Amino acid sequence: MFEITILAIALSMDAFAVSLTMGVSNPKKIQKLALLAGLYFGLFQGLMPLFGYLGGVALFSWIGGFAHWIAFILLVIIGLKMIYEAVTSQPDKCAASKTYSHYSLLLLAIATSIDALAAGFSLTLMNINGIYACIIIGIITFLFSYTGVLMGRSTSVWLGNKAEIFGGVVLILLGVKVSIV
Numbered sequence: 001m002f003e004i005t006i007l008a009i010a011l012s013m014d015a016f017a018v019s020l021t022m023g024v025s026n027p028k029k030i031q032k033l034a035l036l037a038g039l040y041f042g043l044f045q046g047l048m049p050l051f052g053y054l055g056g057v058a059l060f061s062w063i064g065g066f067a068h069w070i071a072f073i074l075l076v077i078i079g080l081k082m083i084y085e086a087v088t089s090q091p092d093k094c095a096a097s098k099t100y101s102h103y104s105l106l107l108l109a110i111a112t113s114i115d116a117l118a119a120g121f122s123l124t125l126m127n128i129n130g131i132y133a134c135i136i137i138g139i140i141t142f143l144f145s146y147t148g149v150l151m152g153r154s155t156s157v158w159l160g161n162k163a164e165i166f167g168g169v170v171l172i173l174l175g176v177k178v179s180i181v
Contacts, residue, residue: 003126004133008140010170011049011119014082014112015041016144022100023152030150036105038146044109045116046138052120053130075122075175078115082168122175 019037023030100108116137123130 004128004136005140006170007119007122007133008137009144010079010166010168011045011113011116011137012041012141012144013166013168013170014115015045015109015141016148017086018108018112019145019148020152023149030153033100034146034149036100036102037149038142040105040109041112041145042138042142044113045141046134048113048116049120049123049137050130050134052117053123053134054120056121056124069179070121072175072179074118076172078118079168079170079172079175082115083165086162086165086168 015037019034019041022033022037120130120134123133126133
């Protein structure tokens with residue numbers, strides 16, 4: 001349960017960082033935006049690792065002994081990518097004027113959950129129920145996204161990049177742990 005929670009928190013950092021930025025956008029409808037962001041991000045962060053997990057189960061019989069190295073490489077690459085994007089991204093100066101349609105929320109949810117697809121493969125190595133893990137990932141991402149939008153009014157500029165860096169470091173550490181086991 002501890003590993004699933006740590007993985008879920010790390011994977012939710014992209015969605016949390018985006019949610020912080022979204023919170024600046026529309027203070028009059030902040031509750032509705034928080035709920036929608038939580039639902040979109042939580043759903044996609046929960047589904048994408050499930051696809052990765054199911055693909056990993058199918059591939060596991062073929063790659064057997066190399067699976068932990070593949071999971072290590074994927075988690076480290078995802079973690080480094082998150083850190084790189086957090087360090088090199090420029091804050092969005094126009095965030096206060098943005099509105100978010102269902103289409104834009106869908107695109108953001110897909111974009112922030114691509115790393116969860118790859119991370120889902122590592123679930124096959126953790127000797128856990130993949131479906132249960134994906135539900136936990138979805139719930140935690142919902143909570144982080146919902147809270148992120150609400151916090152965004154005052155914190156997105158200084159906390160957004162730090163949350164993504166934290167998520168990247170945690171994914172790298174999980175990758176190292178998987179490679180040692």
